[in-house]
Amino acid sequence: MNKTINNAAWIFVIPVVALVAFNAIIPLMTVVNYSVQETFGDNVFFWHGVGWFQDVLESRRFHDSLLRQLGFTFTILFIEVPLGVAIALAMPRKGPWVSVCLVLMALPLLIPWNVVGAMWNIFALPDIGLLGRGLNALGFDYNFTRQPGDAWFTLIAMDVWHWTSLVVLLAYAGLVSIPDAYYQAAKIDGAKPLAIFRFIQLPKLKRVLTIAVLLRFMDSFMIYTEPFVLTGGGPGNSTTLLSIDLVKIALGQFDLGPAAAMSLIYFLIILLLSWIFYTLMMRNEAQ
Amino acid sequence: MTLELKNVGLRFGAETHIFPTDLKLEDGSFNILLGTTLAGKTTLMKLMAGLEKPTSGEVWFAGKNVTGVSVRRRNVSMVYQQFINYPNLSVYENIASPLKVGGTPDIIIKQRVSTMAELLKLTPMLDRRPSELSGGQQQRTALARALVKDADLVLLDEPLANLDFKLREELRDELPKLFADRDCIVVYATTEPTEALLFGGNTACLFEGRISQFGPTGDLYRKPRDIISAEVFSDPPMNAAGIEKKGNTFHLGTKARWDAAGELSGLADGTYTLGIRPHHVSPVSRGEQPVAVDGRVIVAELSGSESVIHFNMDGSTWVSQSHGIHPFEVGSQARLYADMSKAMIFDGNGRRVSA
Numbered sequence: 001m002n003k004t005i006n007n008a009a010w011i012f013v014i015p016v017v018a019l020v021a022f023n024a025i026i027p028l029m030t031v032v033n034y035s036v037q038e039t040f041g042d043n044v045f046f047w048h049g050v051g052w053f054q055d056v057l058e059s060r061r062f063h064d065s066l067l068r069q070l071g072f073t074f075t076i077l078f079i080e081v082p083l084g085v086a087i088a089l090a091m092p093r094k095g096p097w098v099s100v101c102l103v104l105m106a107l108p109l110l111i112p113w114n115v116v117g118a119m120w121n122i123f124a125l126p127d128i129g130l131l132g133r134g135l136n137a138l139g140f141d142y143n144f145t146r147q148p149g150d151a152w153f154t155l156i157a158m159d160v161w162h163w164t165s166l167v168v169l170l171a172y173a174g175l176v177s178i179p180d181a182y183y184q185a186a187k188i189d190g191a192k193p194l195a196i197f198r199f200i201q202l203p204k205l206k207r208v209l210t211i212a213v214l215l216r217f218m219d220s221f222m223i224y225t226e227p228f229v230l231t232g233g234g235p236g237n238s239t240t241l242l243s244i245d246l247v248k249i250a251l252g253q254f255d256l257g258p259a260a261a262m263s264l265i266y267f268l269i270i271l272l273l274s275w276i277f278y279t280l281m282m283r284n285e286a287q
Numbered sequence: 288m289t290l291e292l293k294n295v296g297l298r299f300g301a302e303t304h305i306f307p308t309d310l311k312l313e314d315g316s317f318n319i320l321l322g323t324t325l326a327g328k329t330t331l332m333k334l335m336a337g338l339e340k341p342t343s344g345e346v347w348f349a350g351k352n353v354t355g356v357s358v359r360r361r362n363v364s365m366v367y368q369q370f371i372n373y374p375n376l377s378v379y380e381n382i383a384s385p386l387k388v389g390g391t392p393d394i395i396i397k398q399r400v401s402t403m404a405e406l407l408k409l410t411p412m413l414d415r416r417p418s419e420l421s422g423g424q425q426q427r428t429a430l431a432r433a434l435v436k437d438a439d440l441v442l443l444d445e446p447l448a449n450l451d452f453k454l455r456e457e458l459r460d461e462l463p464k465l466f467a468d469r470d471c472i473v474v475y476a477t478t479e480p481t482e483a484l485l486f487g488g489n490t491a492c493l494f495e496g497r498i499s500q501f502g503p504t505g506d507l508y509r510k511p512r513d514i515i516s517a518e519v520f521s522d523p524p525m526n527a528a529g530i531e532k533k534g535n536t537f538h539l540g541t542k543a544r545w546d547a548a549g550e551l552s553g554l555a556d557g558t559y560t561l562g563i564r565p566h567h568v569s570p571v572s573r574g575e576q577p578v579a580v581d582g583r584v585i586v587a588e589l590s591g592s593e594s595v596i597h598f599n600m601d602g603s604t605w606v607s608q609s610h611g612i613h614p615f616e617v618g619s620q621a622r623l624y625a626d627m628s629k630a631m632i633f634d635g636n637g638r639r640v641s642a
Contacts, residue, residue: 181367190388203375
């Protein structure tokens with residue numbers, strides 16, 4: 001088929017190009033720009049090559065926060081995905097309780113992030129918070145502002161509380177879309193509940209679970225507000241995740257070059273890991 | 288091994304899904320459940336299988352009361368309208384699955400699966416997954432799964448409905464052969480009267496949760512006991528109209544009249560309902576007792592060698608289905624001929640009175 005050349009078409013594309021350039025490409029290029037230059041103030045910049053990238057990649061500080069970030073992300077994935085599926089399986093499929101359960105499940109998702117952080121901060125305070133006071137009353141020496149282990153426990157509990165619902169809702173949507181005939185057929189075959197889960201529900205949930213894992217991975221890898229409000233990265237640096245560290249470097253120390261290099265590395269890590277996840281989980285679908 | 292429903296009914300609260308039903312299905316028989324969507328075909332099948340527990344009555348199988356016995360402990364298999372297979376198992380594993388659960392030795396499983404695959408033309412696909420098969424092959428896999436375990440009762444719930452035309456015809460031809468030398472009871476649910484006629488066997492007409500009639504398929508088609516069975520077993524829908532008998536003459540509307548012949552002549556005077564199937568109404572005068580009926584044409588469809596004309600006759604819509612091309616102008620007045628020797632006459636209670 002011959003395509004007619006119509007230059008007027010450009011006019012219609014320009015607004016989109018301008019918009020994307022303005023809100024995505026230009027800011028990104030600014031970051032790229034900073035990442036390869038050094039400044040001593042007065043708005044004078046010198047070419048610095050890949051120096052900042054080398055510095056960041058070699059720095060102990062970056063390694064530590066990256067490890068903490070990976071630890072956090074994989075811990076919450078290992079808790080939230082199975083827990084979310086389990087809750088979705090336990091939820092009723094029909095009747096008046098369906099909407100009650102769905103609303104209850106959706107509630108945590110509707111609360112703004114900084115509010116979640118503030119809520120859990122107060123909730124976990126050892127002297128006045130319900131959780132903190134309660135744990136201490138039960139004989140646990142719990143203080144999330146002083147003990148790194150307690151800080152981690154609180155951080156993970158908060159994320160599980162906030163985001164398991166997302167996995168639940170996705171898995172539930174996947175479960176209700178399985179036709180009843182599958183369960184009947186399995187019953188006729190004499191399959192046990194575990195076999196039904198293994199051979200019907202899990203394969204049918206594969207797609208929604210891939211989405212759930214990807215969303216939770218990306219979100220938790222970029223998490224900032226909640227830990228910032230809850231622990232501020234402390235005690236010490238024990239809960240300083242990548243994003244918190246990045247903000248400290250960029251806005252606290254105003255080291256624009258290293259911060260820009262770190263941003264780009266951060267972005268590439270998320271992109272790479274997301275791609276690996278997706279490829280692994282969709283391995284058998286493509287054939 | 289007979290399956291017997293004794294007064295089996297199912298209700299949920301105030302809602303009755305199946306009215307108390309008596310039905311006896313013989314060993315090795317092919318039985319068709321004919322009814323429109325929501326008539327209760329699937330529910331009745333679930334009751335037969337033990338997937339659903341009746342709220343009244345008893346299910347007997349091979350001389351034993353199996354009411355409330357779980358489907359897991361009955362030797363039943365079922366094929367659905369949707370293609371139901373285990374999504375992440377290969378075709379081989381899918382066919383083998385009912386045997387594996389039953390603990391059959393591997394050698395026997397292998398043997399039976401390959402026989403089944405050969406029979407259903409699945410041998411080249413044994414290593415594939417259901418998602419890599421065409422709809423027809425997926426349904427063949429489901430059929431193989433249902434047949435491989437030699438069930439006593441095989442339930443087929445509109446298995447061909449989701450297939451496209453060619454595949455449906457192909458599988459429809461094969462189905463009776465698959466069951467020919469088995470002594471299981473087969474129950475086949477369908478919405479299409481043509482399908483019932485092609486399979487033969489016995490047919491039960493199901494309408495709004497009641498079996499209106501059960502018997503050999505041909506008898507049911509030619510001699511429905513009442514207007515409901517006649518309507519269920521008619522596609523396109525049966526034409527119906529109120530008629531009056533005065534003396535020895537039937538009156539339909541103001542103009543159409545014809546003499547009562549045979550045993551109909553003994554019928555008492557009064558009002559009746561006339562039922563006549565669309566292929567007994569034709570644009571040309573033919574048959575033993577053609578009677579002219581006039582109406583305004585609403586729809587005129589010509590399909591290859593067949594004409595289907597919908598027309599409005601005294602306020603009710605009639606359909607004529609005839610061979611040959613008979614063009615009609617929509618909106619025009621038309622004269623068609625109903626062969627009244629083929630008509631069925633029903634009394635005020637809907638019972639058929641003619642022979």
